[in-house]
Amino acid sequence: MRSASHVSCVNSSSRGVCDSVFACGTMGLITGLFAFLYHLPQIYKWLLKPYYIASFLMTVAFLVVRKAPGLCEHLATQREDGNSCDFDWREVEILMFLSAIVMMKNRRAITLEQHIGNLFLFSKVANVILFFRLDIRLGILYLAMCVAFVMTCKPPLYMGPEYIKYLSDKTIDEELERDSRVTWIIEFYANWSPECQSFAPIFADLSLKYNCTGLRFGKVDIGRYGEVSQRYRVSTSPLAKQLPTLVLFQGGREIIRRPMVDSKGRAVSWTFNEENIIREFNLNELFQKSKKLYKSRGENREEQNGTQPEEDSSESAAVNPDQPTESKKDQ
CATH class of the missing domain: 3.40.30.10 (Glutaredoxin)
Known part of the structure; x- marks a missing residue:
């Protein structure tokens, strides 16, 4: 028997909390998406560079693995309904904590590159935790990819007009x-x-x-x-x-x-x-x-x-x- 502090999201009251938290996270993602689309004309020149493409793919890696049909059915889950293709409560907590950290760091960010850089950096950290929690083999593989990325892929240098x-x-x-x-x-x-x-x-x-x-x-x-x-x-x-x-x-x-x-x-x-x-x-x-x-x-x-x-x-x-x-x- 679980204690009252560990009641599952399956219960109606806890399910409401989960839905509320997930709705907040969804709104945050939608807001970020609209901000991204608004600045798209300014960043299209450097958006398709290898550094940003690889960073984006590594940022959404866990989301893809958890939601990919044919793959997610074979993953472990702590949900009581056994749905391994959806986030459990702990994963939602980690993702919401990631959102809070990114928002706090971006309060001091000045340029769009800093905003995106903070998102990529802390998303990779969250993905490491999520993959290790899901499967230690996936965690080791993702961590090795992060190390290889840091060693081989550097952010593009500014090459715009200047008098320096x-x-x-x-x-x-x-x-x-x-x-x-x-x-x-x-x-x-x-x-x-x-x-x-x-x-x-x-x-x-x-x-x-x-x-x-x-x-x-x-x-x-x-x-x-x-x-x-x-x-x-x-x-x-x-x-x-x-x-x-x-x-x-x-x-x-x-x-x-x-x-x-x-x-x-x-x-x-x-x-x-x-x-x-x-x-x-x-x-x-x-x-x-x-x-x-x-x-x-x-x-x-x-x-x-x-x-x-x-x-x-x-x-x-x-x-x-x-x-x-x-x-x-x-x-």
């Missing part, structure tokens, strides 16, 4: 010291970091809006150049949560960085969205000062030469994203 100079361990100091009047905003990143990959389009958009002769944007891959990581005190450890790190340099000296780092070497929580960066780094004021400074210098030079001042080519390139950028992604 990619720096190396040899060029970063040269650029910072080349002209003391130039302000640099440099992102320290690593290609393996999902946070850095999600932030890439935001930083690229800022470079298109604010890049000018006196305000430059740069990136350095400290996952590749470990010496730069030590020199500028940016930890690549996932536990430190310092990736990505944005640092503003004026006259070759660091003025501000985000996120800040506490006494234990861990990053203070900070949201990398466009509004926060514009406000914290005072980009509007920096942009106007940089334009005025170099415009006045250009006018004085042209007056001395007796010619008409020309428009700053780098500012023109920053405004027009169709022009070639300074990106050096092959470094």
Whole structure:
């Protein structure tokens, strides 16, 4: 005999709870589907890439196995009605817990890639638990597929328009010291970091809006150049949560960085969205000062030469994203 706390969903009262929970889960899935369809025109270019196709298939793997005709009849189940082609109460609990975790994580997500990445990540974790609970052999097989996926399939890098100079361990100091009047905003990143990959389009958009002769944007891959990581005190450890790190340099000296780092070497929580960066780094004021400074210098030079001042080519390139950028992604 089971205790009252373990009454099956077959009972009328428990069945009502199950139906209610399942209805909530269904509504959540429908909402997510409509959100996905709404953003489909923006993501169709990268949606069919191998990384996202494989992630989607692994996300729905348990659902397919549990519902597939001809296969689900042979699976184990804890339902008292013996229907092995439907979710039991524990599976519904796990799926609802997954939905809650994804919603909480996505509250801090900024881009669509981050939302989808969180869904894929936690869905894989839930699938591991569900498959091990269903059959240890299926659990081991799915876990092996997850390991193979992580080792062989990487998220596609952002390749959109930008006006960013990619720096190396040899060029970063040269650029910072080349002209003391130039302000640099440099992102320290690593290609393996999902946070850095999600932030890439935001930083690229800022470079298109604010890049000018006196305000430059740069990136350095400290996952590749470990010496730069030590020199500028940016930890690549996932536990430190310092990736990505944005640092503003004026006259070759660091003025501000985000996120800040506490006494234990861990990053203070900070949201990398466009509004926060514009406000914290005072980009509007920096942009106007940089334009005025170099415009006045250009006018004085042209007056001395007796010619008409020309428009700053780098500012023109920053405004027009169709022009070639300074990106050096092959470094």
